[in-house]
Amino acid sequence: MSLPLLAFTCLTLVTLCYCGKCWLSPFGRCRKCRGFGYAVRTTRRGRPKRGRDCRRCRATGRRIRTGRWLYNRWARIHRAGTDQSRTEVTR
Ligand SMILES: [Zn+2]
Numbered sequence: 001m002s003l004p005l006l007a008f009t010c011l012t013l014v015t016l017c018y019c020g021k022c023w024l025s026p027f028g029r030c031r032k033c034r035g036f037g038y039a040v041r042t043t044r045r046g047r048p049k050r051g052r053d054c055r056r057c058r059a060t061g062r063r064i065r066t067g068r069w070l071y072n073r074w075a076r077i078h079r080a081g082t083d084q085s086r087t088e089v090t091r
Contacts, residue, residue, distance in 0.1 A: 022067035030057035037061035 001009075029035035037059040039051030053059035064072075 018067055022065050022071065026065055026068040027062040028065050030054060030061050030063045032056045033061060035061040 030037070033039060033054035033056070036054070037057065038053050041049050041051040043049050054061070057063055
């Protein structure tokens with residue numbers, strides 16, 4: 001197997017795996033709070049304590065994956081462009 005073919009195969013495999021992941025679980029853990037939904041602070045005794053709610057994920061601890069975000073955006077544009085009921089109204 002030649003090197004460009006090997007690279008192409010690997011890239012295709014990785015892309016397909018990522019697409020499958022975006023399809024099966026569209027949400028990932030929030031990178032800022034690591035899925036907790038709030039900041040973890042430590043008390044003066046060193047015990048972990050719940051801090052403020054995470055602003056980035058609005059305390060859900062989840063974020064939409066980039067691939068799913070792109071797909072949703074594409075699907076919305078596609079639906080808006082091919083919606084039959086809307087085109088008949090405007091005609
Ligand atoms: Zn968060």
